[in-house]
Each structure stands twice: as structure tokens, then as C-alpha cells.
Amino acid sequence: MQKVIEALAQQMQADLAGVNSKETLAGFWQTYLSKNGKVPGLMKELRNVAPEERPAAGKIINEFKVQVQAEYEAAAERIKAAELAARNAAEAVDITLPAKTRPMGALHPLTLVRNEIIDAFAGMGFEVFEAPEIDDDDHNFTRLNVPKDHPARDMQDTFYLTDELLLRTQTSNGQIRSMDCMKPPLKILSPGRVFRSDSDATHSPMFHQMEGLVVDKGITLCDLQGMLDELVKNLFGQGTRTRLRPSYFPFTEPSVEVDVSCFECGGKGCSLCKGTGWIEVLGGGVVNRHVLENCGIDPDVYSGFAFGIGIERIAMLKYGIDNIGLMFENDLRFLKQFQE
Numbered sequence: 001m002q003k004v005i006e007a008l009a010q011q012m013q014a015d016l017a018g019v020n021s022k023e024t025l026a027g028f029w030q031t032y033l034s035k036n037g038k039v040p041g042l043m044k045e046l047r048n049v050a051p052e053e054r055p056a057a058g059k060i061i062n063e064f065k066v067q068v069q070a071e072y073e074a075a076a077e078r079i080k081a082a083e084l085a086a087r088n089a090a091e092a093v094d095i096t097l098p099a100k101t102r103p104m105g106a107l108h109p110l111t112l113v114r115n116e117i118i119d120a121f122a123g124m125g126f127e128v129f130e131a132p133e134i135d136d137d138d139h140n141f142t143r144l145n146v147p148k149d150h151p152a153r154d155m156q157d158t159f160y161l162t163d164e165l166l167l168r169t170q171t172s173n174g175q176i177r178s179m180d181c182m183k184p185p186l187k188i189l190s191p192g193r194v195f196r197s198d199s200d201a202t203h204s205p206m207f208h209q210m211e212g213l214v215v216d217k218g219i220t221l222c223d224l225q226g227m228l229d230e231l232v233k234n235l236f237g238q239g240t241r242t243r244l245r246p247s248y249f250p251f252t253e254p255s256v257e258v259d260v261s262c263f264e265c266g267g268k269g270c271s272l273c274k275g276t277g278w279i280e281v282l283g284g285g286v287v288n289r290h291v292l293e294n295c296g297i298d299p300d301v302y303s304g305f306a307f308g309i310g311i312e313r314i315a316m317l318k319y320g321i322d323n324i325g326l327m328f329e330n331d332l333r334f335l336k337q338f339q340e
């Protein structure tokens with residue numbers, strides 16, 4: 001029996017060497033440990049052993065059975081570990097590989113400029129008030145001191161929708177709309193799209209403005225200049241100065257055009273400022289007393305200032321853009337340049 005077991009043990013070790021997968025492991029179990037396997041077969045052989053030798057033979061068969069079981073379990077562990085290692089290797093992440101980059105979006109230059117203007121004025125207590133893009137003649141013209149047949153209506157080519165409704169030609173309708181629903185003192189910014197029948201390198205039929213309006217007791221042109229000084233320093237740099245020139249708008253009296261010192265040449269004169277050292281950036285003035293009256297505000301008690309900024313114009317100056325059309329073509333090569 002001892003010899004039979006030794007031979008079987010040798011064969012088992014040889015078979016074990018070939019066990020390297022779940023399938024070969026199952027074959028090993030079938031050969032040695034299953035009901036008809038070689039180890040239970042040894043038990044059956046005990047019948048042929050002389051009775052006095054049976055206890056000793058039974059003992060070594062049992063020891064062999066324990067050994068085979070231990071080998072089987074060790075092989076099972078080994079295969080499980082090998083499979084896990086193979087799976088880990090297959091699913092491994094190489095952290096040294098360069099990452100895939102996702103293209104990042106960026107804010108549109110008009111949004112950047114609009115946000116900068118709002119930020120500058122929000123610090124001075126202004127709130128944003130949005131007025132409708134489709135409005136009536138009354139809010140866009142008449143109550144802004146531009147009655148029907150007033151020559152100032154010829155200054156703007158209006159898109160009329162009906163006899164009364166139109167696409168607003170200016171964000172100034174925000175002045176009337178805000179005074180209709182708020183009582184002074186008020187400080188509002190009204191940004192948005194405006195529409196005029198006009199198209200060339202510096203004009204687009206749709207463009208953006210930012211209206212500003214302050215109404216309170218004792219407001220003068222100096223207040224306007226002080227706030228605009230603050231704005232242009234925010235937009236174009238700390239050294240920027242402003243200059244007011246007399247102008248005419250029906251809804252302000254007096255009216256001014258506001259120039260800033262050229263941020264390109266510092267005022268010496270260059271192609272951007274056409275040699276003058278100054279660049280026109282916006283219009284404004286003291287709110288015309290008729291406009292206040294039209295909104296039920298007593299012009300003998302309150303006064304105010306208003307201004308309108310062309311957002312495209314500021315963006316073109318600030319970023320050196322020479323064609324307004326670029327703003328609306330959504331060409332990524334253009335828009336990518338404003339990524340911060």
C-alpha cells in the first residue's frame with residue numbers, strides 16, 4: 001500500500017504541475033477526489049489488505065487524502081489569484097498617459113464687457129432692470145421726449161412691427177419702464193439688445209446697449225462724470241481719463257458725448273484715436289425734465305442723469321476688433337481668443 005501511495009503521490013505532483021486553470025483544476029478533482037476518483041479508490045483497496053495491516057494502511061491513505069485535498073485547495077487559491085492578477089492587468093489604468101482634454105467654453109466678448117460694466121456699477125449701488133425688446137412707440141420714443149414727427153426719429157431707422165409696436169431702437173425704454181414701477185431714488189442699469197436698420201463694418205442691425213439711470217434729489221452732471229470716471233478706469237485701466245463734449249439727445253438736457261483718453265497711445269495720438277488722443281465711448285446727460293414729468297416725477301424736486309453705452313463698441317475698442325460682424329458669426333477661431 002505504501003508503494004502504491006508513493007507512486008500515486010508522484011503522479012499527483014506531475015498532474016498538479018499541469019493544473020493552471022479552472023478547467024484543469026476541475027479535471028484534477030475528478031481524477032483524485034471525486035466519488036470514483038483515485039483517493040476513494042484506495043479506500044476500496046483496503047478490503048484486499050491483510051486485516052492486521054488495515055489500521056496502518058488506513059492511516060496512510062487518510063494522510064494522503066488530506067495531502068491531496070490541501071494540494072487541491074492550494075491550487076484553487078493559486079488559480080484564483082492568477083485570474084485576479086490577469087484581470088487587474090487587463091483593466092489597469094496607466095496614470096502616466098496624457099489625459100484627454102475637453103474643450104472648454106468661454107464667455108463671449110460681449111458678455112465679458114457687459115459683466116464688467118455691471119460689476120463696476122453694482123459696486124456703486126446700481127441694480128439691473130431689464131426692459132422688453134419689443135415695446136411700443138410710447139416707451140421707445142414719445143415719453144423719452146421724442147414725439148411723433150420729431151426730427152430725432154429720423155436719427156434712428158426703426159423696425160416697426162405694427163403702427164404702435166416696434167423693436168426697440170435703444171435701451172432707453174428701460175428708463176421709462178423703471179420709472180413707471182419704481183419711485184426715486186433709483187439707480188438702474190438696463191442691458192440688452194436693440195435693433196436698427198443699419199449694417200456696415202461698425203454697425204449691425206442688432207446690437208447691445210447698456211442704459212444707466214439715476215434719479216434722486218440734487219443729481220448733476222458732475223455725478224455722471226464721477227461715475228463714468230470710475231467705469232472707464234475699470235474697463236480700460238487706471239490711467240484712463242474722461243472728457244465731456246456738448247451734444248444733443250432729446251431725452252437729456254444738457255447732453256454730452258463722453259470721450260476717454262486713448263488707452264493705446266495714452267493721449268499722444270495714434271491710428272486708434274485718429275491722432276486726437278481721445279476716443280468716443282458713450283452718450284449721456286442730465287435727464288430732460290419732460291421725461292421725468294412723463295413718468296410722474298416732479299422735476300422741481302428730483303433730477304437725474306442717464307447714459308447709454310454701446311457694448312459692441314466697447315468690446316471692439318478693448319479687444320482691437322475691427323469688424324462688428326465677427327461678434328455674431330460664432331466662429332470658434334475668433335471666440336477662442338477670449339478664453340481666460
Ligand SMILES: [Zn+2]
Nearest residue numbers: 262265270273
Ligand atoms: Zn491713440
